[in-house]
Amino acid sequence: MKKKILIVGGGTAGTMTANNLAKKLMPEIERDEVELVMISDSKNHYYRPGAMYVAFQKAAGHEFIRDQRSLLMPEIDFFVDPAVEINTKANYVKGKSGKKYDYDFLILATGCEVAAERIPGLVEGGDWFYTYEGAKKIAEKFAKIKSGKILVTVNFPKTPNIPHQCGIAPVETTMMLHDYLTERGVRENIEIVYTYPTKAQAVENGLFLQSPTSKVLPSVFDSINVRHQTGFTLAKVDPESKIAYSEEGESISFDILMSTPPFKAAKVIRDSGLSKALDNEGWLPTDKKTLKVIGLKNVYTLGDTVDLPVSKAGGTIHNQTDVVADNIAAELRYGYPTESYDGKVIAVAQMGLTCGMPLWYDYAEDVKPTPCSKLGSFMRLGFNKGLYWAAARGML
Ligand SMILES: Cc1cc2nc3c(=O)[nH]c(=O)nc-3n(C[C@H](O)[C@H](O)[C@H](O)COP(=O)(O)OP(=O)(O)OC[C@H]3O[C@@H](n4cnc5c(N)ncnc54)[C@H](O)[C@@H]3O)c2cc1C
Structure with missing residues (x-):
């Protein structure tokens, strides 16, 4: 029977993972054995770090927004329909439209909010x-x-x-x-x-x-x-x-x-009963290696929604997305997940307007500060201006 994979959230984590899944599962999609569906609460995709440049008059803002549909491979069905209910017992997510999206595998990628x-x-x-x-x-x-x-x-x-x-x-x-x-x-x-x-x-x-x-x-x-x-x-x-x-x-x-204000998970996650985070912050209990929501065998999460001790950053998601996509592909093909996340985060920090500092760390090792450089800044600005969209499409 055809398997359905539902991705909730059309931001960095959801988009990269949906595209990675489409690539990894192309043979199954072509045989009509797998269906990929994404729902999001916006038709737009925001490159969130761009806001930092707006704050210092280095961008107006529109440069960092794309039409979400344009970032997704054609094999992915996309609906603008904010999720309002997650039912992990009956395996469906309900949209604001009233439609129920059922799934065999669910990926929760709704980020966090101020x-x-x-x-x-x-x-x-x-x-x-x-x-x-x-x-x-x-x-x-x-x-x-x-x-x-x-x-x-x-x-x-x-x-x-x-x-x-x-x-x-x-x-x-x-x-x-x-x-x-x-x-x-x-x-x-x-x-x-x-x-x-x-x-x-x-x-x-x-x-x-x-x-x-x-x-x-x-x-x-x-x-x-x-x-x-x-x-x-x-x-x-x-x-x-x-x-x-x-x-x-x-x-x-x-x-x-x-x-830097307090943050909380999206309302649909806070209302779901899946999180035990203090103060109803809503962080999802996440297996640090498989990236499954703890206690749920067919629900994965990544990005800003998780309760892991790693940075809530695009440079984290870039290292989590393949773990989730590979594990779902492996579960479909072999019946068990094969990949493990090691806590890796890789990014280039913007240390001033013209200096960039590459940084990387994982669960075992902290960031080692290195001198920032113009070359680092060049890499960072290149990412802001174009490479991000390639990464979101799963091309980088
Ligand atoms: C100012 C700023 C600077 C940053 N700088 C860096 C940096 O230098 N390096 C770095 O690596 N990272 C940086 N980040 C962090 C990075 O942008 C985030 O970690 C990343 O965007 C998180 O991705 P996500 O997919 O988890 O969440 P998001 O990208 O926020 O996506 C969440 C998606 O879920 C959707 N959604 C929400 N609720 C619902 C719902 N009920 N139903 C359906 N869809 C829903 C939203 O519309 C959105 O599309 C920065 C962030 C900010 C704000």
Whole structure:
């Protein structure tokens, strides 16, 4: 009988995996033994890191959006129909349209979303670059500020050992901010204060979520005159007086608050009952090797939705997608999964407007910081401008 594979979410993880599956299972698709269906809540595909460049006036935003259908191989059926219910007992997902999409294998790839409302006053008093709307708003403020203080804060999920979206982004944007204000000729009148919470995954009282990078950051920030401080876990913001308060009992005033806000999984995942994450954050319990949702034999997940200790990043998904696609293909062909994820993350961090730092790590080894370079930046900009779309199509 024909097997149905359903992918929920047309972002980085869903798109790469759907295309990889179409390639791996082409013989079965041609024999009409396998059907691939994707549902998403948008007709558009957003290259999310692009928002960072919008925040510093290096892009308008539209450059990073493509029609989702155009990124998928023709063998994949695509429907814009937001998932509203996941039933893993009866093996179906219900769309907002009322249609039930049944499956033999399910891939949950609905990413995560900003949950700024979880910090009192942050929505009114803070800014963030993690959405295109947020990036446009903060870009206007960055373009106008002539003097004062820009405060950087970082929040982590309440569920232990889980990172916020894109672990390196607060460092990247602090350095981009320094370069951007220097370009504008106002840097010397503006103080930049980078803060980090007391607890950041396995690191305590550091400036980053992994120890080797945390140790080199003070000298990096000192070299560009960025004040840095650990032990500041944002608890609330007073939008009127522009003061940020920490759980540790401190307060810092600001003119602009560039925050990494709390994040949560998509509503359909939070409502599904599949997650045991604290504070209804919704991270899916994920087998760190097979990438199956723990306890469910035919449901896989990857990307920002998982509860793994690796970065919620495209550079993570690039290393997870083949594991999921190979395992499903192997289950169909041999009856058991064959691949194992080792926690690998490979990316190029944008350390300032013209410097790129290749980074890689896995479950066993932390990132080893290396000097950033113009060549690194060239690679990163090349990825932003074109290579990403090839990667999303499963060509890279
Ligand atoms: C500002 C910024 C900078 C970043 N920088 C980097 C970087 O330098 N390097 C790096 O590797 N990564 C970076 N990332 C992280 C990277 O973009 C994400 O990890 C990646 O996009 C996650 O992919 P995903 O498929 O899990 O989620 P997404 O790409 O968010 O896709 C989720 C999809 O699910 C859909 N969806 C949601 N709810 C439903 C529903 N109910 N029904 C159906 N569909 C639904 C959404 O519409 C979306 O299409 C950055 C992210 C941001 C925001």
